Amino acid sequence: MKKLSILIALLMALPVILSFGIMKGLEKKIDREIKDEFEVSHYTHEGVEVSKELQQQMPSRVSNDNFFRLKSEGELLGYVYLNQAPSKTAEFDYLVIFDKDLAIARTKVLVYREEYGGEIGSRRWLRQFTGKSKAGELDNIAAISGATISVRSMKKAVKNILSSIEIMEQNSVL
Template identity: 45%
Template sequence: MHLKNKRTLLFITAFTFLLLAFNSPQLPEKLQKKVNAAISYAYGTESFKLSGITSDVIPPKDYVFKIKTDDTVTGYAYVGQANSMKNVFDYVVFINKDLSIKKTKVLIYREDHGRQIGAQRWLKQFIGLSINKKPVYGENVDAISGATISAKSMTIAVKNVLKTIQKLNNKKLL
């Protein structure tokens, strides 16, 4: 390979790396609309900005965003997927600045059975949990008859969200 070709290849590689490193994570459009609506409802405002957080501690296919109102961090949104019986469902967990859970919401559920986990009556069990008080299915999180797999999966997902938030906080990324 000629020197000119090596330089060109090096430039393209470096430019691509920079684009990936500074590019904020992007949700699919349908999911982004649901997240925006959930943020508006949870925080009582239509005026907010999302700023993506990237780190190797965030699992693939999961997203973490700072929620800002008037250039002040209001909280964080963690968007992920969890397993249901035959498919996956999308959820969001809103985290307060003190790293406790403000609210959880199932955004897209793709099964005919187990939809009960999307009920706010069940999801409110997660409010207030934090890195110091994690969810445990059957102890501080109630079981749901007919939605056992999804309920366990959501509980594990929230526990993992809190672990990831703790790691991001330890890395001073929050």
């Protein structure tokens, strides 16, 4: 009987545990960023389905476990993209929140795993991405001394997702 109770409890918790696929353990941070950005207390998310053929055309890995449509009370709020990018010897986890018009509303470095370069996680530096909706708009992102690799990596990652979004829009996925 005790084993059955534990199994039932685990099955009930499974949707929460798997709610944001690739970023296990970061759900609270992601949830807080989304609620803060859209000023809502409740929202739902659904993965955006992208065909394998279309995925092969996109520079970013986009699937229903890392690109989500966000809604509150049936109304579209925007989208969120979760992924990892390389730093000098490791990877960092980041998210990009888009408004309903697919312009960047917020970027956030969720976990940075290096001793140097963590400055890319500063709100001040990340604000440079806000409002951008095309990959070509990222040419004037400022450098950070001591974080060259991470700056380039974040800039490339954001350019790639913006290019991927353009492809999804052209193919009526969004």
